[in-house]
Amino acid sequence: MNITIIGTGYVGLTSGTCFAEVGHNVTCVDNNPEKIETLLKGEIPIYEPGLADLVKQNVAAGRLKFTTSTEEGVKNGDIIFIAVPTPPQADGSVDLSFIEKVAREIAQCLTPEHGYRVIVDKSTVPVKTGDKVEQTVRRYAPEGVQFGVVSNPEFLREGCAVDDLLNPDRIVIGSNDEKALTYMHKLYEPFVAPVLVTDINSAELIKHAANSFLALKISYINAVANICEAAGADVEKVAEGIGMDKRIGRQFLNAGLGYGGSCFPKDIKAFINISETLGQPFGLLKEVERINFDQADRFLNKIREKLWVFREKKIALWGLAFKQNTDDVRESVAVTLAQKMLDEGASVIATDPQGIPTAKKFSNLTGDITFTEDMYAALDGADALIIATEWPQFAAADLCEVAKRLRTPLVFDGRNLLDPEDVKAAKLEYYSIGRPAIDSN
């Protein structure tokens, strides 16, 4: 089929490439000329494992194209996806101006000669946005244009997006238009995954409800971790014990510094706002947020307690990305921690396998911060090591080397990555989340 994706960011580029990979002809549109230029040169603007090769292969096969022209995209695509940002506003509500603009642009490019078109929203949007998209396209399109509107929320995780797209747990298709549904079934035919068809409002709600539930699991285990700390129990054992119940499951029960990234913080805020707007306030989610934001402060207090003050302290920071296997630093807890320590006068030397260029470009860190590619060099002469992102490289660190390089063998592990037995063998003083502290003696 001929597919167009408007918005070639994390979601647009990875999903467009995966649609091409299963045999569709895909045109990816973006209004950022720099991004399209990079892609046309054969480079990709983000780090996502496996994506660069897939882009190259599908461009070479003639199935994947990039352009800045929405007109060209609309001409090429029987199915037109919208994958533009839906950022939060100050009150938590969603800024839908990017969606509205694209809906208008699509409408103005459509002609009756194009025949029937399906307009699919893949961005994460508040329930009832589909209605607005339909009204807007209807209002701005020339008379005689035929189209259907679909909500097809995206559930990919950064860092494993290609696999999530090619082998999804489920595909959710929401539409009240039978013809649009036929197109969508054909589009997803090459995928071996259950397809759930719903009305458009339910599909939109599924996305916010799913992200909120995952965030709730994280805050739940973090609250349990704090109880474990007070009681001298081990949250890792507790999570294992809870997670062995198939009804609960072990995933998303990793205690730590809490959730960050471009999705959970904004989507939980949005769902709180949506529920209030609909007159059904979702107080539970406010508590999820509170627990999450307190996690980083609790961790900082733990560090302050040992270092006394940050001023004139050199801190080695392992992690800048909001999670492992990505270069994305949007709403990264690691970056928040770094800024708070810098504000209190620490000098920070940070490392991350992929996040250094993005942190330099986007995170606006101010103060005495330097970066190094070498995770061990970051430790030289530092007063403490802080682990803030769950990269496997950090989990597999040579802890004797860590102890040798630090000025004082103090380690604060915000992601519970290190094995307590290895920590003891390396004679480190060690503090993590919801697990007993380990003394260096």
Ligand SMILES: NC(=O)c1ccc[n+]([C@@H]2O[C@H](COP(=O)([O-])OP(=O)(O)OC[C@H]3O[C@@H](n4cnc5c(N)ncnc54)[C@H](O)[C@@H]3O)[C@@H](O)[C@H]2O)c1
């Ligand atoms: N990042 C994720 O892991 C993820 C996963 C699932 C859903 N989502 C949702 O998908 C949506 C997009 O997220 P993202 O992370 O891909 O954002 P992004 O910022 O990485 O990409 C969005 C792209 O849209 C482009 N754009 C904006 N306005 C445009 C216009 N008028 N015409 C053409 N291009 C335009 C931007 O230049 C940018 O490249 C959001 O609603 C987000 O919540 C994101």
Ligand SMILES: O=c1ccn([C@@H]2O[C@H](COP(=O)(O)OP(=O)(O)O[C@H]3O[C@H](CO)[C@@H](O)[C@H](O)[C@H]3O)[C@@H](O)[C@H]2O)c(=O)[nH]1
């Ligand atoms: O047990 C866990 C799992 C995750 N996290 C943190 O939670 C955040 C989000 O992680 P993850 O969900 O793996 O990454 P995202 O790429 O943000 O993916 C989420 O957000 C996307 C955008 O909406 C959805 O598509 C995905 O299904 C959803 O998992 C990160 O800061 C992680 O460090 C924890 O603290 N503990």
